[in-house]
Amino acid sequence: MDSVFRIEGKRLIRRYDAEQLWVEPWGANSLRVRATELDAMQEEDWALLSQEAGNVQISVVGQTACIQNGSICAEISSEGKLTFLNRDGKILLQEYVRMRTDIQEYKSALNIEGREFKPILGGDYSLAVRFESDPEEKLFGMGQYQQPFLDLKNCTLELAQRNSQASVPFALSSLGYGFLWNNPAVGQVTFGKNITEWVVGYTKQMDYWITAGDSPAQIVEEYARVTGTVPMMPAYAMGLWQSKLRYQTQKELLAVAREYKRLGIPISVIVADFFHWTKMGEWKFDPVYWPDPAAMVSELKEIGIELMVSIWPTVDKKSENYPEMLQKGFLVRTDRGIRITMEFVADTVFYDTTNPGARDYVWEKVKQNYYDIGIRIFWLDLAEPEYSVYDFDNYRYFIGPNVQIGNIYPVMYAKGFYEGMTEAGQKNIINLLRCAWAGSQRYGALVWSGDIDASFRSLRIQIRAGLNMGLAGIPWWTTDIGGFHGGNPNDPFFREVIIRWFQYATFCPVMRMHGDREPHTPPLGVSGGGLMDSGAPNEVWSYGAEAFEIFKKFIFIRERLRPYITELMIAAHEKGTPPMRPLFYDFPQDREAWNIEDEFMFGPDLLVAPVLYEGARARRVYLPKGSSWKEVSSGIKHQGGMWIASDAPLEDIPLFLIDGAYLPI
Secondary structure (H helix, E strand, O other): OOOOOOOOOOOEEEEEEEEEEEEHHHHOOEEEEEEEOOOOOOOOOOOOOOOOOEEEEEEEEOOEEEEEEEOEEEEOOOOOOOOEEOOOOOOOEOOEEEEEEOHHHEOOOOOOEEEEEOOOOOEEEEEEEEEEEEOOOOOOEEEEOOOOOOOOOOOOOEEEEOOOOOEEEEEEEEEOOEEEOOOOOOEEHHHHHEEEEEEEEEOOEEEEEEEEOOHHHHHHHHHHHHHOOOOOOOOHHHHHOOOOOOOOOOOHHHHHHHHHHHHHHOOEEEEEOOOOEEOOOOOOOOOOOOOHHHHHHHHHHHHHOOOEEEEOEEEOOOOOOOHHHHHHOOOOOEEOOOOOOEOOOOEEEEOOOOOOHHHHHHHHHHHOOOOOOOEEEEEEEOOOOOOOOHHHHHHOOOOOOHHHHHHHHHHHHHEEEEEEEEHOOOOOOOOOEEEOOOOOOOOOOOEEEOOEOHHHHHHHHHHHHHHHHHHHHOOOEEEEOOOOEEOOOHHHHHHHHHHHHHEEEHHOOOEEEEOEOOOEEOOOOOHHHHHHEEEOOOOOOOOOOOHHHHHHHHHHHHHHHHHHHHHHHHHHHOOOOOOEEEEHOOOOOOOOOOHHHOOOEEEOOOEOOOOOOOOOEEEEEEEOOEEEEEEEOOEEEOOOEEEEEEEEEOOOOOOOEOOOOOOOO
């Protein structure tokens, strides 16, 4: 019988019945695996960048084959089962197969395949890809989910974007591999105790990438090489960003900026949030409330502050651009019902970021009305996009149905602005987005954790979310300090929440004030920028004298750390190293470090242990073995590999410097 394998260059191909399977090198110590039952493999690379093939060895013996690229090897059995091994022959990952066969290790009457394509009548396929599960394995990454777990083993995750949920399907395993599900279809993954299963409802093919590494850092850096790294963060972005739910007028925004200047408190960015515009989809200031934006931008730059403006992808059906965008096919379509994708203030439709023409069209409007007057940073909100009803099967994009490619929307949103700003000659681009997928980072995406509630519980969740985002390849990440929904500046409980959150945020990649505070102020008018109300004040002086002094203390800690933060941002830019990461990233040999979910390293020198519970004035802290640690507040030195009790008065949080490090905290 002829072999089912053939070799094309450095690609190993297996053809059996309707399926063709491709395994090929993609970066160092890494393989890309694709399979389809269509007549030809799709060539779209999705999150991946093109890679030079290294020293690859392929062998075929009868109906079995092996392909090795550096320290990773893929073996394909006579039955088509895939097994991945490291350089020592240790199994990293293998397909879950239970079939009637002569091979004893997976002989079973269950008849379950490792790769299962189920045809959809009149369409493409649903797909399930199954792997054996090691119950002792720990898994991290996968983006941002609003749940209190850093270790994702025994979790089921939706592969879809929602407000406050960013699906970035890269998993880092404690067994020594990283796995990217390179498919933007809506679906689900289960990291079960008994099985790992990736499922999507509509797709043309299977596509994933796997790498082997001796440490978490090596795995994350290789992943960054094949999906891209962030630009170098501009220096201005490393300080405090000031925002609230809508400064309603140019006069109000400038008054806040001038007060920060008068008080001698440095801020980096101030924000003109949503409904500063005339209508959604017109992307310009309402002159009634913002009469001279060019002068505003100029004054802010003179005092060292950049203005960030909010961009929404919504297009009001009554806006001046709607007829042209409709005619040119620049809007998301609905397969059934009325063509409305978000109902907010008016009937709106999202612009289609997967359409290159739509991206260019929106950028030209933004360039004319914002960029050309000096605005160099944008808040790309609702980037999921945020459907009023998350009926993923009802929306259709330029490049395909949402269920098949929808997770790519936030990447294309960031890409449109990145390419426009690059073409205009800008370097070191950073824009704030509410969502991301694999590869978003290379387009300057700073992701924040969405419209979360204002509570200690929410803060505890964000600790895990931010660490997993960094491990998933999105090193620029931030939160609304204090949470978004709720919080009264005069409420003693909320004052404690925001103080503890502010302290934590000092050691996040970006430190950013924002939130929808209570009580609200009324709208100023009945049209344009006057339509919306606003939240209560949210400046550092809004929370009483005690909080004000604590905020100032940490703002100036952040300022003194700028040289150190710059080093962290260089590492993120050059290698993909997340500035904030779990303890095991720097101390992989310490078994206990893999269990710690409420502490983190801010760079290689500083361990941060946020205070996460109401009324807490002390907390237990684990210090990784292999070094000694100096407690910043007391100067006391502790040996690593042990738990200690650390004092945490309201004005402080536990911080520890690794032995020999000095930072001007």
